[in-house]
Amino acid sequence: MSVKDYLRERYMPHLWCAGCGHGIVMNNLIRAIIDLGLSKNDIVMVTGIGCSSRISGYLDFHTLHTLHGRALAFATGVKLARPELSIIVPMGDGDAIAIGGNHFIHAARRNIDVTAIIMNNSIYGMTGGQFSPLTGHDKKATTAPFGSIDHPFDTVRLAMGAGASFVARTTTYHVTSMKNILKKAIMHKGFSVVEILSQCPTYFGKKNNMGNAVDMLNDYKTHTVPIGSKKKKENPDLIERGIFVQEEREEYCAEYEMLVKKVKKE
Amino acid sequence: MNKKKVFVQGNEACVEAALYAGVDFFAGYPITPSTEIAEQLAYRLPKKGGKFIQMEDEISSMCAIIGASLTGLKSMTATSGPGFTLKQEAIGFAIMAEVPCVIVNVQRGGLSTGLPTSVQQGDVMQARWGTHGDHSIIALTASNHQDLFAMTIEAFNLAETYRTPVILLFDAVIGHMRESLIIPEPGELPLVERLKTSVDEKTNYHPYLPREDGRLPMSDFGGVHRYNVTGLMHDMWGFPSTDPRVAYILMHHLYEKIEGHVNEICRMKEFYLEDANCILISYGASARSALHVVQSRRARGERLGLLELQTLWPFPAEAVRQKCERAMYVIVVEMNLGQIMRVVKRAIDDPNKLFLANRIDGELITPQDIKNMLRMIYGKGV
Numbered sequence: 001m002s003v004k005d006y007l008r009e010r011y012m013p014h015l016w017c018a019g020c021g022h023g024i025v026m027n028n029l030i031r032a033i034i035d036l037g038l039s040k041n042d043i044v045m046v047t048g049i050g051c052s053s054r055i056s057g058y059l060d061f062h063t064l065h066t067l068h069g070r071a072l073a074f075a076t077g078v079k080l081a082r083p084e085l086s087i088i089v090p091m092g093d094g095d096a097i098a099i100g101g102n103h104f105i106h107a108a109r110r111n112i113d114v115t116a117i118i119m120n121n122s123i124y125g126m127t128g129g130q131f132s133p134l135t136g137h138d139k140k141a142t143t144a145p146f147g148s149i150d151h152p153f154d155t156v157r158l159a160m161g162a163g164a165s166f167v168a169r170t171t172t173y174h175v176t177s178m179k180n181i182l183k184k185a186i187m188h189k190g191f192s193v194v195e196i197l198s199q200c201p202t203y204f205g206k207k208n209n210m211g212n213a214v215d216m217l218n219d220y221k222t223h224t225v226p227i228g229s230k231k232k233k234e235n236p237d238l239i240e241r242g243i244f245v246q247e248e249r250e251e252y253c254a255e256y257e258m259l260v261k262k263v264k265k266e
Numbered sequence: 267m268n269k270k271k272v273f274v275q276g277n278e279a280c281v282e283a284a285l286y287a288g289v290d291f292f293a294g295y296p297i298t299p300s301t302e303i304a305e306q307l308a309y310r311l312p313k314k315g316g317k318f319i320q321m322e323d324e325i326s327s328m329c330a331i332i333g334a335s336l337t338g339l340k341s342m343t344a345t346s347g348p349g350f351t352l353k354q355e356a357i358g359f360a361i362m363a364e365v366p367c368v369i370v371n372v373q374r375g376g377l378s379t380g381l382p383t384s385v386q387q388g389d390v391m392q393a394r395w396g397t398h399g400d401h402s403i404i405a406l407t408a409s410n411h412q413d414l415f416a417m418t419i420e421a422f423n424l425a426e427t428y429r430t431p432v433i434l435l436f437d438a439v440i441g442h443m444r445e446s447l448i449i450p451e452p453g454e455l456p457l458v459e460r461l462k463t464s465v466d467e468k469t470n471y472h473p474y475l476p477r478e479d480g481r482l483p484m485s486d487f488g489g490v491h492r493y494n495v496t497g498l499m500h501d502m503w504g505f506p507s508t509d510p511r512v513a514y515i516l517m518h519h520l521y522e523k524i525e526g527h528v529n530e531i532c533r534m535k536e537f538y539l540e541d542a543n544c545i546l547i548s549y550g551a552s553a554r555s556a557l558h559v560v561q562s563r564r565a566r567g568e569r570l571g572l573l574e575l576q577t578l579w580p581f582p583a584e585a586v587r588q589k590c591e592r593a594m595y596v597i598v599v600e601m602n603l604g605q606i607m608r609v610v611k612r613a614i615d616d617p618n619k620l621f622l623a624n625r626i627d628g629e630l631i632t633p634q635d636i637k638n639m640l641r642m643i644y645g646k647g648v
């Protein structure tokens with residue numbers, strides 16, 4: 001199977017801008033799925049609203065394009081109803097952490113076997129460049145013309161605190177590790193979170209004078225380091241990437257099945 | 267026949283009916299006065315291998331049942347007051363994406379937090395227009411537990427028949443009141459199962475292409491057909507489209523599939539209408555007081571009748587018009603500021619003969635409240 005076999009070409013051209021990081025994520029997600037040998041019929045992709053969420057339309061799985069912020073809530077219904085299916089939920093940063101923040105922490109707490117991919121471009125792209133909870137202090141956006149006074153979430157720490165049993169971060173520059181992390185996240189039995197820093201040259205890049213897509217990719221190379229790297233100690237502003245948490249814990253649907261067995265005996 | 271007779275709350279009757287109809291998935295969030303539905307299903311569903319989940323909020327409960335329904339399970343949620351408001355966005359999604367599901371709203375008192383443990387029927391219009399954009403909806407109600415049982419099953423049946431969310435609009439009095447209920451034998455009441463596509467794996471399946479009879483066969487998520495479901499305007503493949511023709515056709519389809527079947531969908535009960543010169547129109551708990559008045563006045567020889575609505579939406583306008591044609595007075599009895607009264611006003615030939623007997627203080631409307639209105643109409647003073 002090739003990458004093309006997973007695309008719904010009928011629905012091309014896609015709406016992503018030239019240089020957008022989301023295409024790189026889609027490409028590597030497909031490669032991860034090919035490597036894992038998963039059947040297309042066994043994958044349900046659930047998305048919310050935003051540039052990133054359009055990914056579900058382009059991929060040949062069972063796809064559910066839902067409401068802004070609610071993808072994980074829909075996904076929880078699908079997964080609990082059919083635990084044998086693999087559920088992948090790509091979301092944007094505003095989608096997952098602002099309007100969808102409550103669903104995000106509770107999906108993590110339940111440790112339901114869903115793979116949440118946060119395509120973090122630090123901006124609301126679809127609506128034209130407003131700041132998100134991951135935009136960052138002093139950064140500019142159409143709704144923060146003088147620089148944002150909001151402090152950002154650290155998605156990794158948020159996911160860890162909420163109880164996700166697999167938490168990782170990578171970028172669109174580090175494609176090989178992105179693919180490998182996605183493979184591990186999809187195979188992980190429990191709630192897995194992969195934050196992927198993904199460039200939006202059209203709004204975030206432009207508003208903050210970050211150059212073109214290539215310049216932004218280079219920034220990911222220079223501003224991130226592997227977990228535990230010495231450089232991070234010298235420069236705390238560097239962002240760590242890699243797998244932060246990977247632990248075996250009772251998964252929600254498995255627990256539900258055990259409960260059913262127990263009450264049926266009574 | 268050895269029928270099972272039980273003495274239960276309305277909320278419990280609703281649970282019995284949902285199980286009879288084959289509910290396999292419930293997602294909910296605690297809220298008065300509907301919580302007993304979640305509590306009972308938390309106990310009953312695991313025992314039959316069904317799925318129960320208490321979600322983090324009302325919004326996610328509504329989203330979860332849509333996800334579950336797409337995999338082929340009969341799904342439902344239950345709520346009240348503010349919870350119903352929070353669900354509206356996802357109800358709109360279910361209408362747009364044509365996903366069968368049942369939403370119970372046990373109405374409580376007032377707007378906002380209002381009177382959580384009291385009764386009103388103030389969500390009639392929210393059931394109709396709560397979600398944004400033009401659309402149609404099915405909403406059913408009942409005034410006693412036996413009817414509540416039947417209407418709950420009807421809700422599941424209509425949801426599957428028309429591929430749409432169906433709202434059960436009960437109220438705090440019916441939900442919490444105890445009375446006896448005879449649970450029908452299995453098979454006694456007809457159940458509609460999901461219409462599945464006969465298209466095989468190798469043939470293109472169009473999830474949003476209606477058959478000649480207007481129905482849309484479904485294919486379970488996780489099955490052999492992979493398709494897209496979206497809340498955007500979409501074509502027969504389920505793929506987003508901004509083509510004005512596609513939007514026009516879909517808007518029409520979503521509206522007509524319900525409004526075009528008013529006669530098949532609508533249920534109502536008639537009491538002494540044949541010769542009635544004064545007709546009460548009522549529904550839910552209010553209809554109990556209305557029926558009491560009609561029966562006591564009939565005993566005195568007065569020609570009162572009752573039209574009890576069981577389907578509020580789509581509104582059976584033509585049937586109401588015909589039934590009220592010969593009456594001198596029509597009185598809508600409800601516990602709000604006249605939400606159904608205004609709909610009746612548009613339906614009947616002479617709006618000048620229409621009156622409202624209502625109550626909005628969180629107390630159940632009494633026969634005396636209705637009698638006061640009758641005295642006023644007959645010029646006897648209150």
Ligand code: SF4
Nearest residue numbers: 016017020051125200
């Ligand atoms: S606006 Fe930004 S995130 Fe959206 S498609 Fe364009 S580059 Fe990508």
